[in-house]
Amino acid sequence: MLKNSGGGVLASLTYSMYRNARLAFSLVASLLNRLVEHSEKVFALVNLPHSAGARSLLVTATSLLLLMANGCTKQDPYSPPDLFYYFASYKVGKNPTTITTTDVNQDGYTDLVTTNMGSNTLSILLGNGDGTFGDQIELNVCKEPRSLALGLFNSDPFPDVVLACSGADEVAVLFGRADGKFQEGTRYPVHRTPIAIAIDDLNGDQVLDLVVALRNDKIKVFLGTGTGEFTHGAQYEYGDTPTSVALADLDGDGKIDLAVTNGGPMLNAVSIWMGNGNGTFRPPTDYKTGKRPLGVSFADFNHDRIRDLLVINGVQDSFTTFLGVGNGTFKPGHDSGADAGPNFGLARDFNGDRRTDVAIVNLQSSDLSILFGRDDGTFEYPPRNYRTKPGPFALASFRVTTKEDEEPGLVTADNGNGSVSIFLHRGLKAASAPVAPPP
Incomplete structure (x- = not known):
């Protein structure tokens, strides 16, 4: 004060x-x-x-x-932002927890897909390419779908979806169709509450596989067959309440490695599991994070062409960046600030300076924060904050194309409002809406 x-x-x-x-x-x-x-x-x-x-x-x-x-003079803390502006909101199912962008129906435009835990549904919003979307197509899927991943699991060109169904203790596969909807596939039982899911080719057979984080401190692997079916792979018991997973080749050996955040009170760390190239992983190395890490993703924060780590710390109102060495190890983490209750983050170049920035949705303060990167793993402060609808839980990016330009857009999954909110970049020549909070 x-x-x-x-x-x-x-x-x-x-x-x-x-x-x-x-x-x-x-x-x-x-x-x-x-x-x-x-x-x-x-x-x-x-x-x-x-x-x-x-x-x-x-x-x-x-x-x-x-x-x-x-x-x-009195200044509204939300008035300075000039990079993005609130554009529109669209209704989805109850309590959306994950949002992903992809071209579901292969018409050349980016579409939105959300998991809705409160209504046990999946919402698909087909894009028009200009930042607007059609009304949701809502599908009943499974009990409490918490997270999802999209990929090509069979031989057709339409993206398929795999769901972590927390309330049913199962993983559900749905197959994409030309109309943008999904049809029921196979369900795979897991032991207790799948929380997060990631996909990549873990054994070098050019077929996507699955890694699922389970609440009972287990990591489960499913190996793809190329037909849309999966077989049970390795299972690991380790950590303390895994909350998110991410896959990438961290040491350049052509084998996919695994990062897992452990959100329980005993560990508070991100664990790095180096892949063997056959669907299995070596014992992990832990890196200390802030309290209750909720999300992990990869980016290059210092322009050295080596993957770094971004971890969101839910209790501590911060995020941690770890600079990669190139051999699968990381330097000690650097903490930076977020607003109240950060829940999900992603890394992109939002202002066109060729440096990697960070966008974070903050569940408790109901806003979106963007911090500009300094190209060394640290970020400018204070952030640019944008009001969202209540309870932004997840975040995704997409590209908006007009006749004159192409710029990034951001979309939040608003858990407390049953909606998704679109934020467009002010670089779009067609964009003229004033900076304003969502109604």
Whole structure:
């Protein structure tokens, strides 16, 4: 909270990302002293979480950005963003938990697919190529579909879907059709609550395989046959409540490796499992993350053409980046800030500077944060925040094409609202809507 010498409140600032009280103090002091010269004394009261080791800090400064010659101005924390703008929302099933973008019906336009845990359904929204989508096609699938992955599991050109059905203790495969719908395939029982799922070719046979994270501290492999069917593969018992999985070749040996976040209170780490090239993995190496890591993905944050790690820390209001060495190992992680309750993140170049940025949806604060990368695994702060509908749970990106341009778009899965929300890039020449929060 910022006050003038007369006791009037000038502005309020929340800075929850840092666990280190001195770091928060340093940031606020720097901002107050360097931005705008002013003769009046200004006080900043910085409220910190209990874990920071201090309840508040008092900063005295002689300048403040918000002070003007005739008084002070109030600034909406959501008004500065100029990179994306809210465009539209579309209804999906109840409590969407995952969103994926792909061309479902092979018409050349990106479509949206969501899992809806509250209604036991899958929603498909067919795209028009300009950032707009048709009304949902809602399909009954299985009990509590929590996550999904899309790929070509059989010989036709239409993407198929595999679901982690948490409430049914099974993995369900659905086959894509030309009309954008999916038809029932085979269901595979697993032991207790599948949480996350990822696909890749684990054994080098040019056929997609599955890795499923189970709540009872197990990782299960299914090997694809190329016909849309899967056979049971290896199973590993390790970790502490796995929450997400990701697959990639981390050391350049042509074998797919595995990253798993462990969100339980005992471990709080991301585990790296190096692949053997036959559908099995070697014992993992753990890297410490923030509290309750919820999501993991790969990106190149420092332009060295080596895969790095992005981990979202749900309890700590932060995310951690790990720079890859190139042999499957990683340097110690670097924590950066998010808003309240980060739940999902992805890495892309959003501002066209050829540096990898990060976008995160924050479940508790109901907003979308974008942080610009510095090309060294760290990010500019503060982020650009965009209001979303209640409870953004997941996030995906897509490309929007007009006659004049092509730019990225973002879409959030709004768990508290049963909707998906579209944010378009301001670089689109056809885009003229003002910056505004979702209605």
